[in-house]
Amino acid sequence: xxxxxxxxxxxxxxxxxxxxxGNVQLxxxxxxxxxxxxxxxxxxxTVAWFIGLGVAVFFLLIGISAWxxxxxxxxxxAGYNPPxxxxxxxxxxxxxxxxxxxxTLISAILYLFRAGFRTTIYRCxxxxxxxxxxxxxxxxxxxxxRPWKFFWLVPYPNWRYIWPQFKSPLVWDVFAILTYFTIxxxxxFIGLIPDxxxxxxxxxxxxxxKRIFSVLSLGWRNTDNEWRHFARxxxxxxxxxxxxxxxxxxxxSFDFAMxxxxxxxxxxxxxxxxxxxxxxxxxMVFTIIIPLRKWFGxxxxxxxxxxxxxxxxxxxxxxxxxxxxMSEWFVAWFSGNExxxxxxxxxxxxxxxxxxxxxxTCNMVLPLSLFVQKLxxxxxxxxxxxxxxxxxxxxxxxxxxxxxxxxxxEPWQWTSYRPTWVDxxxxxxxxxxxxxxxxxFIKQLxxxxxxxxxxxxxxxxxxxxxxxxxxxxxxxxYEADTPGEFA
Amino acid sequence: xxxxxxxxRELDAAVSAIEALKEKNVGAIRVxxxxxxxxxxxxxxxxxxxxxxFTLIGGLLGVTFGYWIAIWVSDYWPLVVGGKPIASWVPxxxxxxxxxxLIGGLSTVVGLLINSRIPRLTMMVGYDPRFSHGDYGIxxxxxxxxxxxxxxxxxEHGAVEVRRER
Numbered sequence: 001x002x003x004x005x006x007x008x009x010x011x012x013x014x015x016x017x018x019x020x021x022g023n024v025q026l027x028x029x030x031x032x033x034x035x036x037x038x039x040x041x042x043x044x045x046t047v048a049w050f051i052g053l054g055v056a057v058f059f060l061l062i063g064i065s066a067w068x069x070x071x072x073x074x075x076x077x078a079g080y081n082p083p084x085x086x087x088x089x090x091x092x093x094x095x096x097x098x099x100x101x102x103x104t105l106i107s108a109i110l111y112l113f114r115a116g117f118r119t120t121i122y123r124c125x126x127x128x129x130x131x132x133x134x135x136x137x138x139x140x141x142x143x144x145x146r147p148w149k150f151f152w153l154v155p156y157p158n159w160r161y162i163w164p165q166f167k168s169p170l171v172w173d174v175f176a177i178l179t180y181f182t183i184x185x186x187x188x189f190i191g192l193i194p195d196x197x198x199x200x201x202x203x204x205x206x207x208x209x210k211r212i213f214s215v216l217s218l219g220w221r222n223t224d225n226e227w228r229h230f231a232r233x234x235x236x237x238x239x240x241x242x243x244x245x246x247x248x249x250x251x252x253s254f255d256f257a258m259x260x261x262x263x264x265x266x267x268x269x270x271x272x273x274x275x276x277x278x279x280x281x282x283x284m285v286f287t288i289i290i291p292l293r294k295w296f297g298x299x300x301x302x303x304x305x306x307x308x309x310x311x312x313x314x315x316x317x318x319x320x321x322x323x324x325x326m327s328e329w330f331v332a333w334f335s336g337n338e339x340x341x342x343x344x345x346x347x348x349x350x351x352x353x354x355x356x357x358x359x360x361t362c363n364m365v366l367p368l369s370l371f372v373q374k375l376x377x378x379x380x381x382x383x384x385x386x387x388x389x390x391x392x393x394x395x396x397x398x399x400x401x402x403x404x405x406x407x408x409x410e411p412w413q414w415t416s417y418r419p420t421w422v423d424x425x426x427x428x429x430x431x432x433x434x435x436x437x438x439x440x441f442i443k444q445l446x447x448x449x450x451x452x453x454x455x456x457x458x459x460x461x462x463x464x465x466x467x468x469x470x471x472x473x474x475x476x477x478y479e480a481d482t483p484g485e486f487a
Numbered sequence: 488x489x490x491x492x493x494x495x496r497e498l499d500a501a502v503s504a505i506e507a508l509k510e511k512n513v514g515a516i517r518v519x520x521x522x523x524x525x526x527x528x529x530x531x532x533x534x535x536x537x538x539x540x541f542t543l544i545g546g547l548l549g550v551t552f553g554y555w556i557a558i559w560v561s562d563y564w565p566l567v568v569g570g571k572p573i574a575s576w577v578p579x580x581x582x583x584x585x586x587x588x589l590i591g592g593l594s595t596v597v598g599l600l601i602n603s604r605i606p607r608l609t610m611m612v613g614y615d616p617r618f619s620h621g622d623y624g625i626x627x628x629x630x631x632x633x634x635x636x637x638x639x640x641x642x643e644h645g646a647v648e649v650r651r652e653r
Contacts, residue, residue, distance in 0.1 A: 032521055155560055163560040167568045172581045175553075179589040186596055194619075196522075200590035201616035218600075219607025221614045224531050226519040226603040231523055232536035233599035240592045247584055454522035459498040460621070462645055 008285045025456070026120075032454050036198055039446045039453070042296040043199075049443060056435035058152035062427010067142060068420045075145050079420040082406040083413050088423035090255075091397040092430055093139035095280065096132045097177070097252055098273075098393060102281020103129025104184060106310075107191075108241035111234075111412040117309035119456055124292065124448045126188045131437040132284075135430050140173070142426060143416045153234045156471050169254040176251040183244055187237045193220050194230070194451040195326045249277045256400065262343035266331060272324035274395060279317035279363070282310065283389030289436070292447060301448055302375045303332050311376040314389070318367035321396075325364065339409055351416065355395050362392025489653035490514060490628040491547020491643030492613045498524060500645030503625040505530040507644060513637045514629030519618035527623075538598040546587050553586030555581055612652055622647075 029035060070077050080087060103125040110118035153174045155164050164171045189273040199205075200213035220226060236298045253273035256264040286307075291303040332344040347356050366388050375381045402417050441447075495501040499519070505527070518527055533589055559581040565573045600606070613626035625646075627637040634651055642650045 014653060036620050065545050125525050155556060161564070163564045165566055166557040166561055166582065167566075167570070167571070167575060167578050172578070172585075175582055175585040179585045182589060183592045185593060190599070194522075198619045201619035203616075208610065219609075219611075220605060221607070221611045222519045223611075224520065224527060224533065226605070227520065227523040228528070228533055229536045229599050229602040232538040233595050236538065236542045237592055238593045240588045240595070243584075244588045247581070247588075309548040349587060394605045458599050459524065460496055462497040 026301060027162055029457050031460060035453050035457060039448050042447060043443055046442050053439045056432045056439055059428045059432025060436055063426050063432060066396035068423030070422050077420060077422045079418055079423055081415060082419060083408060084402060084415060084417040086401050086405060087417060088419045088427055089139045091138050091401050092427055094252055094397045095394050096136035098277035098280040099284045100129040100132035101249055101277035102285055105240050105278050111238045114240060117306045119290055119452050120306060120448050124289055124447050127441050128284060128288060129184045130188050131434050133184060135434045137177055169258045172251045173255060176248045179246045180244060182215050183241055190234060191449060192445060193217055195446045195449060198450050245274040246274055249273045254297055261404045262339045262407060268324060268327055270379040275317055275320040275324060276393060279321050282314040282317060283386045286386035287383050288428055307379060307382055308376045311370050311382055315370040319364060322364040343407055346407050347403050348451050355399050356424040358394055359395040359399050362388040363396060488612050488628060490626055491634050493646035494648040494649055495623040495645060496647050500525060501625060502526045502530045504625055504644035506639055507640050508627055510607025513633050514627045517626040519624035521619055521621055530537040538595060538602060541643045542591055542595045546591030549590030550583045550587035553583040585630050604612040
């Protein structure tokens, strides 16, 4: 029974769905059996899937080869030129961490807000988070001259009696990212348990798969007791993930903001990074979900209304990011700091003007098209915009990292930076690594949360029950629930 | 453990059966449902989940450990940075917070596992795979002399299948 006051959705499809309720109804989904049948059907591998996996592994091998070459030859092959000692690796690290944030926003924050449009896209987004963090976590290690010593960042008792420097933002990063990865993957797995039980209980399943799913489902039996504790645990994990997502990218921003470098040393960096992260992640969600809903025949689960609501969120975060860009400009001018002013002038008119132009066009100008409802409801346009957002956000990090380091206080230090083939190969490898995990995931486990979709499908009833809301604004019993409301 | 299992196709039928069984006090009830429903929750009337206590205790232990490890290490291996105190609570709040989330989150999962009695390695009496898909099940744990009453109640409220199990 729904317990939250909310307007009753109209019987006919509304043209402008409310982003809060997100028009949660799935009119083409009639019963629980249909949900099981259609979502489980997406698990059968196809030729296109094998080709996609092959391409992903190929890109991964390119990245691995480049890394091997770099380990053999030293970090010099990666195009670092003092004082620009951070380049593509750190840019790509921040890019992938950012991608993960939208997944947590959709799966945890929107869960707490009871946003209906989250239900059918959150599983993809949450898996995207886990794989994006797995990808991001590689880059600080790739950036080490001796990557096999990475564990020195972790505080552990050792014979040298030395410990990490706890006032260093790099150690904060280690704690933040390890916590983020652990909690995100736990959150993903806990949400999967009831769905794995559905896979386990199918007829005509091979004994080996049944055994694997039996182990993974932890013997889940759908009892009222299990659901009661599950709902509570899921709620608390969402409540932990919400501030976590804000803290992780704030900590990543401190890697920059704690330094005195022009363009970095500013208090706006934490919220600016968090908004940018969510914005970039929304782009990646569209990049993933739009082809998936087409290839898997799930357009009646991830409807245009869902995309419309998610596009509004992308538009909102684009406006926040745009506001942060303008604030940076204002602060540089208002501070009266000559170095800061010179740096920001260099960003626009200096050697990296083209990177700034890409950034502002992709992140501020093109997303304004999402004010137009027709474009928000056009999957092809959203797919195109998602690419420009991904490109724009990668260049945002480029503009943060490279111009600042190449244009510091002393003019004799000013230099240039040119990524080498090793940088590009490892960048490609990161996309291969991410895609490989994601492709493996979508054919082994459901990309749409079966149990949660069942929550919003009207249950089968023996008698007619009143429809609508009572005098207090609450839904009558036996209506489709608002997602996540059970918790 | 012996009792009676009733399988229902409809949610309202299952809810009315639970209410009737509770009214007659036939025995302990366990409900199987493919997705959580408030109607079932209210009919069963179970107390709030104690998982929250695990979360609270884990979170408090985590925040304590996070601050402690940062302060202890700094005292043990003192490095003065920017003239700031050796044990600086402001940057160490990052560790306090992150470890609170980490231990609090993992404790929540432990609370879920302990209270739900999972991982479960054995079969559960009364469970049927159809309860993962679309049907509702009511398992009534009762002595043989009350089994007949339970069966009658389950059938009366629309169970599509009723069987005794042990």
